Amino acid sequence: MPARSQRRGTQPSQRTRRRRHEEEEEEEEEEELPATQGDLMDLDETQGGRLEAELDRKANDLVRLALFMEQKRVPLKREDITKKVLGSSSRSFNHVLEKAQILLRRTFAMELVELQARNYREADGGADELQEARDAIGPRKKGTSPAAQGSKTYILRSTLHPKIIEYAALTDERILEEQTADEPELDDDELPRSYGSVLSWSTADQLGAVGVLHVVLALILANGRVITDMDLRAYLKRLRLPAGTGTVPTSALSTHRNMPIDTFLSQLVRQGYLDRVRLGDPKGGAGGGAGKRGRPPAATQGGGEDGAQAAYEWRWGNRAFSEVGEKAVAEFMAEFMVERSRGEAIEEEEEEGGEGVERKHQAMFKGIERAAGGKLADIR
16 A cells, blocks of 8 residues: 555656656757757858858959059950959859959059950941931940940059049159259259159150050051051151161060060050051951951061052050040140140240140140041040
8 A cells, every 4th residue: 555655646746757858858949940040040151251252362363363464464354364263153253353343443543444346446436427327226236235345355444533643743842852862963964863743754664665655546546547557667767766677665574675666566466555457358347448467477567568568557456445545645646736836936825825825735636636537535
């Protein structure tokens, strides 16, 4: 009997323990469910952070690649970006490019600009008549969408406002005094090395090459946006840059301090500043003159027969349109011509004041625009 009473006394306690055990298991299950969801959220955040870090790394690689290519003045191709930066993640091009643009603008005041396709540029021509004809026809087809206009090649271009560059190049008396005090005395026949400006072109070592480039662009623009090889070399000969013997000074980073004019022109073609095309080629662009690009025969390079020289013509390259612009070259030409004529009519300018100089400048600019054959385009 006592044993039975003991067994009866233990039954409630066993039921209580069993009930407590079941409640504890339910509580553990309830606690495990939110913990699993939290783990999944942490996993998603970790993967998202890794993806963002990977995009940042690729953007940094793209910035380095763009700066390296710009140092050589070679356009950056999209296929090179895919091969050297993106790898198998080619679909992330837009995201990587956007992040790289932010880094370039914020750190270097530069941006990647896609060059316009050569065939579209020649068809467009920059003329108002062509644009009016397109407007009359209606909206452009899918084949001529903005994406189709791009050449899938990129260059770096400054984002600084032209006024900032203009003011940075002005002479400041305080800066000039400090620079003059630090420099040794110059001989009478030596040019000053400092001009007291924040941005001083006198310290650059590629001024000769840049000057020749802009002169060639100006000659092409003033000759109706195209010039034959014979005419270009005749102009260069007058500038003491004859074919075969004329040389252009290069930068200190170059292997040779001077470059033959023919090699320099070929380099401008590779860099995209100039286009050299064959006359009469059936594959030519608008106007029937543009055609096969490439290295001309030795007779053309070395100043051979006139017929061989006239077989090629020169035009602006897509890099010149995106980096220099027709309006900027025309402004340079107008300022140069007006400045040269100022010595011939100093008394007249003193009587008319600055308005006379401005009128001459505007008249010269319009004359260049007429010589070019149409409205001048800004950088694009």
